[in-house]
Amino acid sequence: MTFKQRMEQLRRAHALDAESSSSPMSTSMTVDAEPSFAIPPDHFLAQQGKATAGYHAQQSAEAGPSSPSRASSSRLSTSPAPSSDGLDDIARFLSSAGPLPTAPSAATTAPSLSSLPDTSTLAGADFDIDVRSGFLPPQAPLSRIPHSLHESVWERFLDGAREVGLAINGGGAAVDKQHRRRCRAWRRAIREEMPVMEELSDKMRQDIRFARRGHVVLTFLAHYYLHSQPQPSKLARAMHEAQEKASTNQAASSSSWLASALRWRRGGEAASSSTAPLCAEDIADAASLHSESLGHYASRLPASISVPLLALSHQLDLPPILTYADTVLWNWTFINPSAGLTPGNLRIVETFSGTESEHHFFLTSLLIELQGVAALGLMRASLDECFVADELARRRVAQYLQRLVGVVGELEQTLKDVRKACDPATFYWAIRPWFRGGDAAPDGGRGWFYPSSREEEYSEALQPRLFTGPSAGQSSLIHALDVFLDVDHAGVKGHVAPPAGHGGGQQQQRKGPASAERAKGEGNEDGTFMQRMQLYMPGQHRRFLTHLQSLAAAADEEERAQLPEEAMDIDLDSEEKRPEKHYPSPIRHLAQSCPNAATHPLPKAYNAALSSLRSLRDEHMRVATLYIVSQARRPPPPEYAPLLEDQEDYARTVAKTLQPQEAQAIVEGAKEMEKEQAGPVGTGGTDLVKFLKACRRRTDEALLTAGP
Numbered sequence: 001m002t003f004k005q006r007m008e009q010l011r012r013a014h015a016l017d018a019e020s021s022s023s024p025m026s027t028s029m030t031v032d033a034e035p036s037f038a039i040p041p042d043h044f045l046a047q048q049g050k051a052t053a054g055y056h057a058q059q060s061a062e063a064g065p066s067s068p069s070r071a072s073s074s075r076l077s078t079s080p081a082p083s084s085d086g087l088d089d090i091a092r093f094l095s096s097a098g099p100l101p102t103a104p105s106a107a108t109t110a111p112s113l114s115s116l117p118d119t120s121t122l123a124g125a126d127f128d129i130d131v132r133s134g135f136l137p138p139q140a141p142l143s144r145i146p147h148s149l150h151e152s153v154w155e156r157f158l159d160g161a162r163e164v165g166l167a168i169n170g171g172g173a174a175v176d177k178q179h180r181r182r183c184r185a186w187r188r189a190i191r192e193e194m195p196v197m198e199e200l201s202d203k204m205r206q207d208i209r210f211a212r213r214g215h216v217v218l219t220f221l222a223h224y225y226l227h228s229q230p231q232p233s234k235l236a237r238a239m240h241e242a243q244e245k246a247s248t249n250q251a252a253s254s255s256s257w258l259a260s261a262l263r264w265r266r267g268g269e270a271a272s273s274s275t276a277p278l279c280a281e282d283i284a285d286a287a288s289l290h291s292e293s294l295g296h297y298a299s300r301l302p303a304s305i306s307v308p309l310l311a312l313s314h315q316l317d318l319p320p321i322l323t324y325a326d327t328v329l330w331n332w333t334f335i336n337p338s339a340g341l342t343p344g345n346l347r348i349v350e351t352f353s354g355t356e357s358e359h360h361f362f363l364t365s366l367l368i369e370l371q372g373v374a375a376l377g378l379m380r381a382s383l384d385e386c387f388v389a390d391e392l393a394r395r396r397v398a399q400y401l402q403r404l405v406g407v408v409g410e411l412e413q414t415l416k417d418v419r420k421a422c423d424p425a426t427f428y429w430a431i432r433p434w435f436r437g438g439d440a441a442p443d444g445g446r447g448w449f450y451p452s453s454r455e456e457e458y459s460e461a462l463q464p465r466l467f468t469g470p471s472a473g474q475s476s477l478i479h480a481l482d483v484f485l486d487v488d489h490a491g492v493k494g495h496v497a498p499p500a501g502h503g504g505g506q507q508q509q510r511k512g513p514a515s516a517e518r519a520k521g522e523g524n525e526d527g528t529f530m531q532r533m534q535l536y537m538p539g540q541h542r543r544f545l546t547h548l549q550s551l552a553a554a555a556d557e558e559e560r561a562q563l564p565e566e567a568m569d570i571d572l573d574s575e576e577k578r579p580e581k582h583y584p585s586p587i588r589h590l591a592q593s594c595p596n597a598a599t600h601p602l603p604k605a606y607n608a609a610l611s612s613l614r615s616l617r618d619e620h621m622r623v624a625t626l627y628i629v630s631q632a633r634r635p636p637p638p639e640y641a642p643l644l645e646d647q648e649d650y651a652r653t654v655a656k657t658l659q660p661q662e663a664q665a666i667v668e669g670a671k672e673m674e675k676e677q678a679g680p681v682g683t684g685g686t687d688l689v690k691f692l693k694a695c696r697r698r699t700d701e702a703l704l705t706a707g708p
């Protein structure tokens with residue numbers, strides 16, 4: 001649909017509706033076609049290129065058990081950055097995803113919703129947004145893959161993860177050796193027993209609810225598998241490398257390690273019966289311990305997880321990593337199925353830690369999504385009025401914005417209430433580390449390996465891929481509010497920061513050298529992050545945001561008047577023909593262009609909505625400070641303190657079997673490694689605070705102020 005056609009359509013609708021419409025649910029925004037998604041050249045992909053630097057240094061430890069000879073002391077030094085394959089990866093993922101399965105229909109919605117008017121076809125069905133549930137599916141997501149499908153084996157492994165009680169990095173002091181051994185057995189079973197599914201069932205390929213559940217289960221398995229492994233032992237790795245260097249016979253070297261591991265197994269776990277025969281399970285466990293101590297599996301997903309995860313991620317247009325959609329949007333069910341989609345009737349299905357704190361953490365976001373449905377309705381109604389842009393429209397928009405202030409206030413209250421049942425120390429030590437992606441410390445953010453077949457599992461040619469773990473920063477709702485109110489995280493629109501004690505209501509200037517400069521250099525940390533987070537949203541939601549942005553591109557009346565006739569026929573949904581100029585959002589434009597700005601309610605209401613968003617961000621900063629910054633400054637509670645007992649103990653036992661000159665080389669190697677890996681351990685939250693402040697500042701910058 002062209003801009004002219006759209007105007008016509010809305011003018012007609014408005015004429016019919018002029019005096020009667022006051023409910024935002026009764027208005028609509030039709031969506032015609034999905035714009036194609038293109039990754040801009042200055043996108044975070046450039047950053048990812050930097051992040052891959054030095055991964056070769058890690059490769060020696062990650063080469064996999066079938067290729068122990070790859071570890072060599074020369075690789076302890078940092079190698080040049082590899083090509084940015086991880087970047088191409090996400091681009092490939094997001095631009096080449098196949099056709100999406102159809103979104104669940106409104107007919108399948110929970111019973112209590114059926115009394116509401118079904119305007120979903122008018123609102124955002126193309127973008128998988130429902131007028132009653134917003135970015136949440138209107139129907140409870142599938143909680144389990146049924147037994148009849150061969151993919152149900154994934155569910156059994158997920159059950160197993162809970163039964164053995166996997167703990168972050170092998171667990172703290174409370175986790176005993178037997179427990180660690182059970183956890184190693186679970187990981188070994190994932191590698192060796194879980195089948196590699198090259199072919200997904202028809203149900204999984206054709207029904208989006210099944211595909212989503214598949215993605216949830218596989219990403220939980222992936223994060224369980226990688227993050228439950230103990231940190232590789234520096235001493236063990238140094239010893240291994242020194243021994244390999246000293247040995248001319250690879251096979252002899254490996255077998256002597258296995259012999260040492262077995263000796264350790266005997267001595268460490270059954271000192272009184274050290275001559276007791278070892279069973280096959282003991283041998284397998286000793287081999288697993290050996291490989292894990294060296295970090296062979298630390299960043300390498302087994303084919304049994306990676307192969308189907310890659311396929312489902314393509315299908316869902318998502319990266320192959322745990323996302324906000326997996327932990328929140330598709331991770332809930334009804335407490336009472338007949339009571340429907342109400343705040344008190346929702347329960348989270350999957351958590352890593354099984355704690356009430358984690359349940360409440362996810363639930364908080366879920367409730368915010370649900371409360372946000374009202375905000376989406378108000379945004380939609382306001383945008384419709386913007387196309388008409390007469391005095392009546394302005395007054396209506398002012399009312400909608402006032403109501404939006406109330407809704408955002410409710411979001412803030414819900415966020416504040418996260419404290420009621422989510423313990424900050426538990427969050428920081430026992431929950432958050434499960435979310436880390438391949439781009440995060442402590443392993444330096446060198447990416448994860450995703451084999452696409454069994455053969456590729458330990459291939460040396462495989463390149464690591466860098467993806468970020470889940471964050472509520474991937475909530476399309478908050479991004480939509482930003483786009484709607486013209487909060488410009490990229491800093492390209494040239495909003496001018498308001499002076500302290502700003503007031504609204506007058507004509508806003510738009511110019512931008514100062515902001516444009518900031519956008520290029522420091523101060524744009526939020527822009528890059530926010531753009532990047534959009535790539536982790538379900539494809540249809542991401543396209544919705546692109547569509548919202550495209551409305552801004554066509555809304556400036558003055559600009560439009562100067563355009564030649566043919567420019568009015570541009571396809572609003574076409575990325576290619578979109579003007580390069582950065583236009584204000586339709587709402588901002590409407591507020592800016594009020595003839596009697598000082599007294600008109602619209603600029604005031606627009607600023608009030610922005611202030612409520614700023615206040616939400618203030619609260620978010622307080623929450624982030626309590627849950628992250630403050631916790632990072634304290635030592636971990638004993639139950640979460642990392643314990644490397646097994647690995648170090650093992651390494652020391654093996655060391656006793658070595659010649660003195662080998663032992664010397666090992667000590668040197670370990671020291672080197674220590675230095676190399678020390679790096680900046682933690683910033684004490686400085687970067688985080690800086691980033692969140694930047695997001696807040698951008699919100700302030702959008703406020704309308706008196707122009708010169």
Ligand code: HEM
Pocket residue numbers: 361364365368369415418422470471472473474475478479617620623624627628688691692695696
């Ligand atoms: C205990 C609760 C929470 C904590 C500790 C927390 C922490 C964080 C952190 C550390 C970031 C920085 C980016 C990152 O590392 O992911 C962030 C960003 C963000 N979070 Fe949260 N968050 C919490 C709850 C929420 C909730 C419930 C929402 C809304 C659904 C939310 C929305 C956002 C958004 C939109 C961003 C991007 C920055 C911005 O727009 O201001 N957060 N959060």
